Amino acid sequence: MALSSYSTIINQQLSASTYSRLVPRASYHNNTTLDEPTIKPEKRSNSTINIPSTLTNLLHLNLNQHSDPNFVSFGNTNNTPHSGRHTPAYSPKEDISSLYPQIHGSADWSSLLSPLHPWLRREILKYGEFTQSTYDAFDSNPFSKYGGSCIYGRERMFEKLGLTRHGYNITKYLYAMSHIDLPKWLERSIHAEAWSKDSNWMGYVAVSGEEESRRIGCRDIVVAWRGTVAPAEWLEDIQGKLESIESTKYDVKVEHGFRSLYTSKSETTRYNKLSASEQVMTEIKRLVKFYQEKGEKVSITITGHSLGGALALLNAYEAASALPGIPVNVISFGAPRVGNEAFSDRLKELGVKALRMVVKQDVVPKMPGILFNEGLKKIEKVTGSLDWVYTHVGIELGLNVKKSPYVKNCIDFAGFHNLEIYLHLVDGYVSPKSGFRCEAKRDVALINKESGMLREEIGVPACWYQPANRGMVCNTYGRWVMPKREPADIPSPYREGHSPVLN
DSSP: OOGGGGOOOOOOOOOOOOOOOOOOOEEOTTSOEEOOOEEOOOOOOOOOOOSOHHHHHHHTOOOSOOOOTTOOOOSOGGGSTTOSSSSOSSOOOOOOGGGHHHHTTTTTTTTTBTTBOHHHHHHHHHHHHHHHHHHHTBOOOTTSTTTTSBSSOTTTHHHHHTOGGGOEEEEEEEEEESSSSOTTTSOOOOOTTOSOSSEEEEEEEEEEOHHHHHHHTSEEEEEEEOOOSOHHHHHHHOOOOEEEEEESSSEEEEEHHHHHHHHOOOTTSSSOSSOHHHHHHHHHHHHHHHHHHTTOOEEEEEEEETHHHHHHHHHHHHHHHHSTTSOEEEEEESOOOOEEHHHHHHHHHHTOEEEEEEETTOSGGGOSOSSSSGGGGGGHHHHOOOTTSEEOOSEEEEEOGGGOTTBOSOOOHHHHHOHHHHHHHHHHOOOTTSOEETTOOSOGGGGGSSOOOBOGGGOOOTTOOOOGGGGOEEOTTSOEEOOOOOGGGSOOHHHHTSOOOOO
16 A cells, blocks of 8 residues: 555644753763753643554554653643744854864764754754755746746745855756656656756755855855655655666665666757766866865765655765765755665765764655665674665664654654654754754744644644745736746756856
């Protein structure tokens, strides 16, 4: 049965009490001491869930109600922290250059994760917002002439999405083939004059400006890969077939579908005469060469959610192989397994650092390899080498929906996988044993952009992020039509073939 058939939301009756349970002060290994008050969510009542217990146990979803008697709730949303709309929605920037190597994973973030250092938290959220922008700027309307493209030109995208505060500039858009054998992973326009019948916009390359580079301690080249909004569809279509990509001392294998999407190209297309792999690597090498010749310290950060997290690992593997000595790290959200243990080992050998955000209730990180995964490592002495088994890469930062006092007690597989839920939980995370951070600043209304997981008394409608009138506009003749785009926002293979001047 498809996973989407279980995506039924079950609302629970919310009790009325106060929050304000705090955890002790958190001390960081770098001798920085900060207050990290947290909120413990309500005790949630038991209920009957219409889902097979075998599936729940198999996926380790932790869907049972929490039994901790110390969990408390709040009934009056006027008492919730930062419930007002007159407080900043993000933390102020600080100079983090003194921790540059650690924040980019030089020691696998060992001294920064428990408790989560606020500087690292802010950087994770920054990269998460870059990833979220690939959804917010994507034209998913099949009736649009430009369906499957980015809504904005690269010079305007950050401005239109309110991301200029991060201090980065987009230098390249990335495209992938959409007619490969992955029917539900990518979007296609059905318009008779569609901008492309062959390609999808899949993300971008950006680079930090002068001020941001000084703040973080390096010139940061970022690659943000777009993922998939609905997990059930592509999980049904995932082929689960490992294929070799390197046969040296390692028999490196990765999932066939992910690699096909990353490497497919065709001379007959307008946007994919070069594969996504060739596009991104050409731009990364250009940027690295330019800034190294200026004598600057350069790092590469690759980020993605869901399918985008899988592409991020393939991109990191290629970047680290081609550019030895350049720090390469991956910040992923809800990413699936990509390859076998040899793939993981090879990434370690290449020096790639990967930090995976994983929501406990999200099924996507458990795929592929729900049965045959790194958990079989313990029996390898008996079975011999298991090069056909999927294995996760890097360090996991485990998140739990049940920690948030703002989220409904519900079962919603698409909601658990939603990137905004991930960013909300990162913002509230302190440590595995702590409650939700009281000082979290990210606007909780964002949770309901494309889901309905916020508690109803908070007063935010579900799935509120959508264009007015489904994108239709009334023209001067009184007829409703799809609007024309500004010239700067119309996809152009000529424009994409010319890189902007750097400084």
